[in-house]
Amino acid sequence: MVDEKILSAHNLTREEYDYIVKLIGRQINLTELGIFSVMWSEHCGYKSSKIYLKKLPAKGKYLIQGPGENAGVLDIGDGLALVFKIESHNHPSYIEPYQGAATGVGGILRDIFTMGARPVAVLDSLRFGPLDNPKNRSIMDGVVSGISGYGNSFGVPTVGGEVYFHESYSQNPLVNVCCLGLAERDKLFYARAEGAGNAVIYAGAKTGRDGIHGATMASAEFGEDTEQKRPNVQVGDPFKEKLLLEACLEAMSKNLIIGIQDMGAAGLTCSTTEMAAKAGTGMEINLDLVPQREAGMNPYEIMLSESQERMLIVAEPDKVKPLQEIFNKWDLEAVVIGKVTEGGRLRAYFRGEPVIDIPVNAVVNLCPAYRRPVRVPEFQKKVRTLKIPEIPSDLDKTFIKLLSSPTIADKEWIFRQYDHMVQDNTMVLPGADSAVLRLKGLKKGIAVTLDGNSVYAFLNPKLGAKIAVAESCRNLACSGALPAGVTNCLNFSNPEKPEVMWQFKQVVEGIAEACREFHIPVTGGNVSFYNETEGKSIYPTPVLGVVGLIEDTSTVPSAGFLAAGETIILLGRNKEELGGSEYLRFIFNVEKGQPPALDFNLEKRVQECCRQAIRQELASTAHDLSEGGLAVALAECSFRSPKKIGFEVRLKDDIRTDALLFGESQSRIILTVKEKDTRRLLALARKLKVPARVIGRTGGRKMVIWHRKKKAIECGIEEGYAAWKKAIPDYFKI
Amino acid sequence: MKFGVVVFPGSNCDYDAFHVLQNVMSQEAVFLWHKDTDLKNVDCVVLPGGFSYGDYLRSGAIARFSPIMLEIKKFAHSGGLVLGICNGFQILLEAGLLPGAMLRNKKLKFLCQHVYIRIENNRTAFTKAGKKGQVLKIPIAHFDGNYYAQPELLAELENKKQIIFRYCDEKGRITEDANVNGSMHNIAGLINNDGNVLGMMPHPERASERILGSEDGRIIFQSMINYLEKKAGPEKKKRLPVTRAKASALPPLIGTF
Numbered sequence: 001m002v003d004e005k006i007l008s009a010h011n012l013t014r015e016e017y018d019y020i021v022k023l024i025g026r027q028i029n030l031t032e033l034g035i036f037s038v039m040w041s042e043h044c045g046y047k048s049s050k051i052y053l054k055k056l057p058a059k060g061k062y063l064i065q066g067p068g069e070n071a072g073v074l075d076i077g078d079g080l081a082l083v084f085k086i087e088s089h090n091h092p093s094y095i096e097p098y099q100g101a102a103t104g105v106g107g108i109l110r111d112i113f114t115m116g117a118r119p120v121a122v123l124d125s126l127r128f129g130p131l132d133n134p135k136n137r138s139i140m141d142g143v144v145s146g147i148s149g150y151g152n153s154f155g156v157p158t159v160g161g162e163v164y165f166h167e168s169y170s171q172n173p174l175v176n177v178c179c180l181g182l183a184e185r186d187k188l189f190y191a192r193a194e195g196a197g198n199a200v201i202y203a204g205a206k207t208g209r210d211g212i213h214g215a216t217m218a219s220a221e222f223g224e225d226t227e228q229k230r231p232n233v234q235v236g237d238p239f240k241e242k243l244l245l246e247a248c249l250e251a252m253s254k255n256l257i258i259g260i261q262d263m264g265a266a267g268l269t270c271s272t273t274e275m276a277a278k279a280g281t282g283m284e285i286n287l288d289l290v291p292q293r294e295a296g297m298n299p300y301e302i303m304l305s306e307s308q309e310r311m312l313i314v315a316e317p318d319k320v321k322p323l324q325e326i327f328n329k330w331d332l333e334a335v336v337i338g339k340v341t342e343g344g345r346l347r348a349y350f351r352g353e354p355v356i357d358i359p360v361n362a363v364v365n366l367c368p369a370y371r372r373p374v375r376v377p378e379f380q381k382k383v384r385t386l387k388i389p390e391i392p393s394d395l396d397k398t399f400i401k402l403l404s405s406p407t408i409a410d411k412e413w414i415f416r417q418y419d420h421m422v423q424d425n426t427m428v429l430p431g432a433d434s435a436v437l438r439l440k441g442l443k444k445g446i447a448v449t450l451d452g453n454s455v456y457a458f459l460n461p462k463l464g465a466k467i468a469v470a471e472s473c474r475n476l477a478c479s480g481a482l483p484a485g486v487t488n489c490l491n492f493s494n495p496e497k498p499e500v501m502w503q504f505k506q507v508v509e510g511i512a513e514a515c516r517e518f519h520i521p522v523t524g525g526n527v528s529f530y531n532e533t534e535g536k537s538i539y540p541t542p543v544l545g546v547v548g549l550i551e552d553t554s555t556v557p558s559a560g561f562l563a564a565g566e567t568i569i570l571l572g573r574n575k576e577e578l579g580g581s582e583y584l585r586f587i588f589n590v591e592k593g594q595p596p597a598l599d600f601n602l603e604k605r606v607q608e609c610c611r612q613a614i615r616q617e618l619a620s621t622a623h624d625l626s627e628g629g630l631a632v633a634l635a636e637c638s639f640r641s642p643k644k645i646g647f648e649v650r651l652k653d654d655i656r657t658d659a660l661l662f663g664e665s666q667s668r669i670i671l672t673v674k675e676k677d678t679r680r681l682l683a684l685a686r687k688l689k690v691p692a693r694v695i696g697r698t699g700g701r702k703m704v705i706w707h708r709k710k711k712a713i714e715c716g717i718e719e720g721y722a723a724w725k726k727a728i729p730d731y732f733k734i
Numbered sequence: 735m736k737f738g739v740v741v742f743p744g745s746n747c748d749y750d751a752f753h754v755l756q757n758v759m760s761q762e763a764v765f766l767w768h769k770d771t772d773l774k775n776v777d778c779v780v781l782p783g784g785f786s787y788g789d790y791l792r793s794g795a796i797a798r799f800s801p802i803m804l805e806i807k808k809f810a811h812s813g814g815l816v817l818g819i820c821n822g823f824q825i826l827l828e829a830g831l832l833p834g835a836m837l838r839n840k841k842l843k844f845l846c847q848h849v850y851i852r853i854e855n856n857r858t859a860f861t862k863a864g865k866k867g868q869v870l871k872i873p874i875a876h877f878d879g880n881y882y883a884q885p886e887l888l889a890e891l892e893n894k895k896q897i898i899f900r901y902c903d904e905k906g907r908i909t910e911d912a913n914v915n916g917s918m919h920n921i922a923g924l925i926n927n928d929g930n931v932l933g934m935m936p937h938p939e940r941a942s943e944r945i946l947g948s949e950d951g952r953i954i955f956q957s958m959i960n961y962l963e964k965k966a967g968p969e970k971k972k973r974l975p976v977t978r979a980k981a982s983a984l985p986p987l988i989g990t991f
């Protein structure tokens with residue numbers, strides 16, 4: 001009999017257990033309980049989020065595959081498909097930063113190549129607590145090394161992403177990894193165990209005791225005993241993954257595979273039941289045949305292990321031998337462990353005895369969906385009232401200080417540990433608004449970006465989510481790309497708290513609305529709940545990954561000023577909006593007010609204007625305005641300029657000077673154009689009904705901003721550059 | 735001319751080198767599988783970058799035992815042209831085709847960035863298309879690129895002008911700051927005594943197209959092509975019609991050849 005202690009160890013409620021017994025028609029054994037426990041965990045079963053995720057739009061011009069597969073797929077023309085997805089690996093990365101982050105990369109890579117695509121780029125969204133805390137430094141160092149260690153060895157470029165620092169992540173770092181892959185449009189593979197009688201093949205690394213109950217671990221908050229959960233974290237071997245990639249792609253190219261799924265969260269359990277459920281079939285497997293790294297593993301451990309670098313493949317019986325030859329060539333094992341059956345049951349045998357006999361549909365599709373209670377958090381009212389502090393007397397000093405905020409500061413210390421150039425496609429190096437990849441032999445290219453501001457989402461979850469989508473699309477527009485599809489990673493605290501559930505609901509509604517506005521489908525993603533340690537929650541953190549297409553990569557503008565004497569043009573409007581700004585947070589430690597307003601119509605026109613300016617080869621530089629506002633955006637253009645060219649800008653807006661300099665009003669982009677093209681650009685903006693004006697010129701060795709005939713900022717490039725460049729490495733001096 | 739790019743398990747710049755040789759430099763390029771012993775009659779062998787055997791044990795330490803390495807040694811000893819890039823350089827060191835060893839980078843971090851290197855000796859098969867003292871902008875991407883050699887060996891390498899590239903600043907000055915990985919004498923690339931085997935940590939195949947930010951790497955490939963064409967004589971040059979394949983967004987399967 002299953003007692004409360006066992007149920008609680010498996011994160012199942014008594015009601016859920018009774019429901020399982022009703023579905024199966026008998027008491028279940030411990031192995032079966034383990035299977036339900038992981039598959040019905042929040043991580044795999046999406047039980048708190050399912051009813052809301054349905055609201056996300058899943059239609060779009062380029063869409064081939066929406067949610068429900070290992071990754072989303074877009075048709076990008078020329079017979080090519082773009083496969084992409086984002087996943088979180090937050091909990092493991094807190095417990096064991098290096099392996100947690102490394103296997104986060106490994107997991108998402110397999111999601112991509114299991115569909116027949118070669119991974120071509122990785123991006124990471126990382127959140128850490130403030131770096132003056134040594135524990136946070138050690139987590140960040142481990143996470144960055146883990147991503148570097150896995151991605152570099154595997155041979156996928158880590159081309160971009162974002163890094164934010166905030167107290168709410170002090171014991172809850174977030175590691176969200178997004179991967180893009182390329183496949184032939186007509187050679188995609190799905191996780192379906194079609195055809196009774198076909199062989200079920202286990203390929204790749206052996207199974208060990210690592211990662212047992214990883215998915216369940218990721219579905220509960222952490223207490224003081226977190227360190228003891230270390231054995232739950234998997235250990236990665238990027239070399240083996242690279243071999244697995246080549247072997248899988250080769251077997252796919254020779255049409256030896258019917259269906260395939262990687263063994264990620266919930267390992268053999270998830271791959272067997274999901275593949276069978278999707279095809280309406282069943283499976284019979286012999287656990288004694290599963291290659292094992294350790295002696296004496298029991299059925300429970302074999303089924304729940306999350307050992308890395310493994311694949312489950314379904315193939316016709318006469319294809320088994322050629323398939324094994326390919327895997328052997330790559331020094332990998334591929335072992336037949338069972339067969340596809342009719343009748344929709346998963347049956348497993350161990351030492352001749354039946355140990356599992358359950359209907360796959362119940363495991364995969366009948367996990368309860370909860371409409372958990374929602375309640376507006378108390379603090380929502382309090383944070384609305386913002387008393388803006390006095391404008392600092394020394395704005396130069398404030399500007400320099402803001403540039404040294406780790407969230408704004410240069411991230412080179414991080415991204416130069418990643419091989420961001422392997423595969424020879426990276427056109428725009430990390431640090432720009434979006435990463436840009438050329439496609440060899442084609443004129444067109446791909447742009448991709450990750451974005452999400454959690455202070456905005458904390459102050460106003462729905463608006464924060466909309467801004468995340470809008471800003472991602474704006475980032476793409478700055479490289480001339482039209483958004484084509486979205487993947488999202490929703491990081492939240494405990495969904496059993498009504499306030500958290502309210503935040504979640506608001507965020508999903510915001511994303512849905514914004515994606516409809518931009519006509520882009522959400523092709524999948526990941527929800528990570530229970531990001532809470534010892535009662536401290538993270539801010540609601542939606543991370544949006546948006547991919548876009550560039551018609552002609554030769555027009556992609558620079559992220560920094562290219563020449564002196566160019567005209568600087570501002571698209572959009574400056575408004576007096578300081579709520580939720582990095583300026584208030586970092587300079588005054590104030591997180592109040594409302595995030596900047598968002599007008600989708602204006603936003604879309606600004607983006608279109610930017611794209612057209614780029615296509616007509618008018619823009620030398622394009623940069624979107626975000627954290628730190630206009631002053632920081634201009635400074636970044638100087639710092640990313642190969643010759644560190646300065647600027648002089650004159651503004652007359654009738655708003656507070658600090659709001660003008662550091663406010664984060666949406667729908668703004670700065671462009672630079674050659675003097676002779678200024679009129680053409682302004683005419684283009686007029687035609688598209690986009691507010692646009694010349695605000696200054698590039699040139700000199702200083703950053704100068706005038707406001708109403710007074711110099712608001714005058715600062716040497718080198719001084720600002722040093723503050724921006726050194727802020728992060730200074731924490732890691734050896 | 736015909737170039738062979740070796741594929742070890744874990745090589746990951748193999749297709750990059752192949753792509754540049756075939757689609758940018760318009761040469762015939764083939765992959766050479768590490769378990770094979772046939773060099774397919776190539777004029778030059780390229781050991782590409784990556785993490786052969788996961789770089790487990792030591793970078794390049796296991797790859798040197800791959801069957802093809804025996805043939806490559808014979809090829810090198812009979813004067814064949816061999817270029818080792820990054821992990822390829824590390825393998826050449828482990829295989830004893832070049833002297834010295836690699837240590838972890840001085841700050842113990844993987845480094846991926848554009849660097850400047852100076853051509854120290856342009857009278858080689860790998861650098862003749864460049865000028866002595868010319869500064870090239872080429873990226874590096876490695877964890878173990880901190881070149882080490884005993885003082886006597888260093889003196890010999892200097893005397894015999896075997897140091898081909900040194901890390902420098904934009905203006906060609908050899909400084910400690912420019913020496914990002916801590917290599918002795920700022921060594922970025924090294925040639926053997928016979929002048930037919932070059933190892934270099936920077937990746938010329940990542941700097942051979944304008945769209946990627948630099949074309950300086952072509953100087954190395956062009957020098958090799960010029961050398962091989964001259965060596966082959968006009969007849970052989972004519973005999974090898976090169977069909978230039980269109981670059982493909984999806985790489986060919988490197989294991990199937």
